[in-house]
Amino acid sequence: MAADGAVPLVLTGWQVHAGAAPYKGTLTRDGETITASTVGNFNSRITRDRYEGSQ
DSSP states (O other): OOTTSSSOOEETTEEEEOOSSTTOOEEEETTEEEEOOTTOOGGGOOOOOTTTTOO
16 A cells, blocks of 8 residues: 555544655644654654544
């Protein structure tokens, strides 16, 4: 499955967008965009709220 193909890849509301090269993509949710980082940059860190998605 392509990260940015015909069927969108969405992870807990984060829409995946392929970049110009591997590991250069972004995630977007609620108007916020996070750019991938291969060195663990704090600005590329996302977390899932403990209760997110709970019923």
